[in-house]
Amino acid sequence: MQEGQGRGPTRGVAIRIVGLSKAFGDVEVLRDLTLEVQPGETFVIIGPSGCGKTVLLKQILGLLTPDAGRILIDGAPVAAPGQPKPYRIGMVFQSGALFSSLTVGENVGLWLKEHRVADDGVIERIVTEKLALVGLADKKHLFPSELSGGMRKRVAIARALATDPDLILYDEPTAELDPVMTDHIAEAIVDLKRRFRITSVVVTHDLNMGCYVADRMGMLHEGRLVEVGTPEQIRRSANPVVRAFITTQTKGMGGA
Amino acid sequence: MRSLGLLAGTGAVILRFLQTVGEVLVLLWQAVRESRAAPRNVDKILAQMAEIGNATLPIASLTAVFIGGVLALQSGFQLAKLGAEENLGGLVGLSMVKELGPVMTSLLMAGRVGSAMAAEIAAMSVYEEIDALRTLDIDPVRYLVMPRVLASLLALPVLTIYVDVLGWIGGALVGTVNPQINVSFRTFFDNLRQFMEVRDILDGLVKAMVFGVTVAIVCCYVGLQTRGGPREVGRSVTRAVVLSFICIFIFDYVITRLLI
Structure with a gap:
């Protein structure tokens, strides 16, 4: 089954990101990143802290402009904050x-x-x-x-x-929270997803929470999405970068 | 080689200075443009005016009485030596109205209110609140800068008149209680009225308005430019106050020259 289908009517927007690059000085944060998010889908971007997840969200918001590449929301380029636009984020x-x-x-x-x-x-x-x-x-x-x-x-x-909003972006919604609070927030995100069926993009380094709320997820590494799939596919991925991230997390979780 | 480096360094400093001036002017222009929205933001403007009044009045009252008093003390003795002590009222009155009133009030306002403006906006920048405003499609210039600039523009002249009057009273008191000067309240104020013209008061108020807007715009600018964390917020506050002081002194000279 294709992701994004079978969810019933949605008022969420579609996001298409093509060849997105962004550098600060000599530091390349995003490199030729390509991503599609379906209307009504909850897409989770995982990756270690400082890998450019927040920079990606700020570009979707129009707070930062890309060095190269395009971000299209329902087919139209992202408008700067304050400019009239047919959707709300x-x-x-x-x-x-x-x-x-x-x-x-x-x-x-x-x-x-x-x-x-x-x-x-x-x-x-x-x-x-x-x-x-x-x-x-x-x-x-x-x-x-x-x-x-x-x-x-x-x-x-x-x-x-x-x-x-037609699109809601979460930047590390569970960072600095204890496990109980993390649970509450994750529940809230899932609840809103069921209730409103708006498109959501969640960036997090919390693999468990990400898997829990995601329809699909992508692993961001060195400015690119190295793997995209359902939570199950990500967990089973053979990609060494994804494996390394998952194993680190699991070790952390197991207390080993 | 070394002289070339020095040249490049000086050039960089000048360029940075010009860039800052340009950016402040752009912010001022945006604030002026956003003043269209002032009628809808009367509550915010009044709140800022109340803040300016609250923070500045006590220290301004104290400073005004003492500055007026010390001015009368210094000049009173000199005038008495020349037998011209009856001119004390005019001297203290004009000094307060044309120079000390507006300059002192705006320096105090920069220290008390400008610093708070810079700190608040800098903290908002650092803690993503400015970004949050933008994502809510709320223009930070309209929401934060314009009310502060307009409040300063309106509040500073009023505060300056208050400071002027307290300065006169301070001067008159000192003139009365010092037997060596011995100028009565009545002589003081008669003389003051004789020398003072409406133009003198207006000159002072023009200064007050210019200084008020300058302090507000400089402090908002520095606040909005802040990146980093708590340490940068602290640095921004110092920078905002120092820049405000420098601008007040420079503009004081320029306006005085223009109005002479």
Whole structure:
């Protein structure tokens, strides 16, 4: 069965990345990277820290421009932030990147308020609804500094959802979290995937979490995707780079 | 060879300086353009004005009274020697209004508020909050820079008038209580009124507005340029305040020359 099929209707976008390269000074971060993500699919990019995963997401967002190659979303080149575009992207930053001077509720409702999508009463209702999705409806009036790391990530997810996105990007959603919190976040991602069927791209170095949430996944190594497949195919891959990454992770997990 | 290296080094410094000036001017232009959105952002502008007032008023009050007082003390004795102590009001009044009021207020504002602006925006840059704003299609210039620039533009003249008045009172007090100077409150202010023209006050307020905008734009610029971590945030704050001070001094000379 082809991936991306049999999932029913989706409003997610398709992403096509062709020959993408990006260097900072002499350091080549991405080299001729090619990737296709189907509408409604959850694609996980795994790889060690510092291999260019965040740089890839920032280019999909239009925060960074590629040195070479193209990123097409539903066939159209990525527009810079602030430019009108036919789709919306929600981003969950690694640090959460919540606005520390705003309450949790104000963080989640900021996009709605600044773009005057609805009046205050409606915004309030949407904020409560999105926070309820991540199990934090009662934390609306707290400030980000009063939350745990896992809660902050969940608020960041709620903030991304408040824009009603067609594509949601997760940058290391479980980094720096304990196993229980990692579980919560992974569950939240899977839950949202089932509920909204939007396209998701998750970058992570957490193989277990990646396998759990992914429809397909790709291993990023030295700026290229060296292997793409279902979680099962990745686990069984004979590619030495993938094997090395998996074995390291398993050793870590086994405590050996 | 060495002289060539020196030349290249100097060239690089000049280029970097010009680039910074250019980027600050571009940011200023963007902030001016985004001022269209000011009516919708009145709450943010008022919040920033309140912040400027809150942070600057106490220290500005103290400094104003003492600067006015010391000015009266220094010049009062000299004037008394010449038998011209009745001119104390005009001297202290004009010095405060045309020079000390705006310069001192904006230096204090740079130290108290500019540093906080730079720190807040630098931390936002470092912790991906600026990127987060962009991904929410919220322009950081409209959301962060424009309200701060407009608030400074409006708040600094008001603060300067307040500082001027406190400086006069400080000067008058010193003139009254020192028997060697012996200028009454009434003589002080009569003389002040005689010398002071509306133009003098306006000149000072023009300075205050220019300095206010300069401090805000420089501090926002330095904050937005910050990359790295907590250490860079600290460095940015120092850099923002030092740059603000330098700009205030340079612009003070230029504006004074133009307005003479």
